[in-house]
Amino acid sequence: MGLNEFIGRIGKVLSHEINKTVEIIAETRKGYNQKGVLYNSSGEDSPPVKDDKIVILKVDGSGKGLVIGVFNETQGAKPGEKIYFARNENGEIKSKLSMLGKGEVLWELQDFFELLTEKTIAIKAKKSINIESDKQTTITAEKININKDGENAARKNDTVKIKIPANTFIVSVSGQAVGTPNATELEFEGEITSGSDTVFIGN
Numbered sequence: 001m002g003l004n005e006f007i008g009r010i011g012k013v014l015s016h017e018i019n020k021t022v023e024i025i026a027e028t029r030k031g032y033n034q035k036g037v038l039y040n041s042s043g044e045d046s047p048p049v050k051d052d053k054i055v056i057l058k059v060d061g062s063g064k065g066l067v068i069g070v071f072n073e074t075q076g077a078k079p080g081e082k083i084y085f086a087r088n089e090n091g092e093i094k095s096k097l098s099m100l101g102k103g104e105v106l107w108e109l110q111d112f113f114e115l116l117t118e119k120t121i122a123i124k125a126k127k128s129i130n131i132e133s134d135k136q137t138t139i140t141a142e143k144i145n146i147n148k149d150g151e152n153a154a155r156k157n158d159t160v161k162i163k164i165p166a167n168t169f170i171v172s173v174s175g176q177a178v179g180t181p182n183a184t185e186l187e188f189e190g191e192i193t194s195g196s197d198t199v200f201i202g203n
Helices: none
Strands: 006-018 022-029 032-038 053-059 065-070 082-087 093-099 105-109 159-164 170-174 178-181 186-191
Touching: 006 032, 022 053, 032 053
Parallel strands: 032 065
Antiparallel strands: 006 022, 006 053, 022 032, 053 065, 082 093, 093 105, 159 186, 170 178
């Protein structure tokens, strides 16, 4: 099969037919539409939006073209860098993942972000991890362990017990003002009456 059996055309996306494959109808010249099957990189599912410019490779005798490329406007990637972005049907960018040459990764979103796994998520840093929120941060789990295996946390209205070791305070004074210290350890029970109004701990 020689090179003269292939004809490449540039077209403008008019519509899609998305089933198990993505078939694109594009206008390759005024008044002439051509259909092509989209070929993406392995593991990638990214149909172009309406009015995108695409490259269709026509294979003689197949009856359909192959869409092998989509023209994208640059998002500012420098040589060696990689930027992924997703758009809505109007072509507006709604999320962008930038892997930059200076060793940084930037993920920009306009709405919800969700990370799902059936097992474990591990985040490790040799220096620091910063989590910031303009309003509220919620952590929900059966058990929350802060700073590895620390002590139990206490909350407002929790019961507390205070132990006072023997011989640490005067329990009575007699005679020439000689004080009698507590002979045994004492234990008092009460409850916490106040706590932080910005940090909340559930059951």
